[in-house]
């Protein structure tokens with residue numbers, strides 16, 4: 001135990017704190033009550049954001065800031081962040097090391113989604129978010145927002161328009177059942 005701790009601490013000391021990471025961690029202090037410091041959601045309505053592509057996180061925060069995407073909490077949070085803080089906090093969360101573990105047989109994964117969101121909900125496409133372990137309700141809400149045009153994206157809006165409510169719940173169940181942990 002002692003030895004392991006020594007190695008871990010030694011590693012931290014050797015690596016030293018990176019200034020950019022420090023800046024991101026500081027901003028993340030404003031996010032932790034809902035998203036956790038490691039990006040594993042701390043409240044049921046908030047999505048997991050740890051380990052997602054930085055470009056995706058940055059784009060969503062800018063969308064909340066400009067009003068292109070709206071949410072009572074996030075619009076307020078993003079309005080208070082500078083573009084530099086958005087870049088820093090996106091880097092902080094993107095750098096978190098997350099692990100997804102399937103709880104159901106791989107062949108049940110929704111084929112329509114896996115090319116971009118992965119079988120295990122860890123994004124394969126650079127501009128796509130992870131879905132692993134997101135609450136069902138969050139996934140369904142976003143799919144419905146794409147379907148009615150409240151949230152817009154060339155690919156996702158089309159996909160969501162082709163899904164019934166029952167299909168949305170089924171794909172949401174797949175991704176929600178995946179266990180996501182951060183190191």
Ligand code: HEC
Pocket residue numbers: 027028030031032033034035045046047048049057058060061070071073074077081089090129141
């Ligand atoms: C009071 C709770 C709360 C706080 C504080 C908060 N968030 Fe959120 N965040 C949410 C909720 C709820 C959503 C889901 C919004 C929706 O349903 O569209 C969200 C969504 C997001 C998304 C979109 C994720 C995705 O997968 O599309 C990002 C990125 C995000 N938050 C980043 C942050 C950052 C960075 C901070 C701190 C600077 C922060 N949030 C602070 C509650 C919060």
Ligand code: HEC
Pocket residue numbers: 047059110112113114115116117125127128129130131138139140142143152153155156159171172
């Ligand atoms: C061709 C690639 C592609 C496919 C296939 C695809 N998605 Fe997406 N998905 C994306 C991208 C890119 C985004 C980010 C949209 C944005 O920037 O707002 C996204 C966003 C989402 C979001 C919002 C997540 C969040 O964190 O806010 C959900 C939910 C989602 N997709 C579910 C699905 C489901 C379910 C399927 C299968 C039925 C699917 N997607 C198929 C590319 C894809």
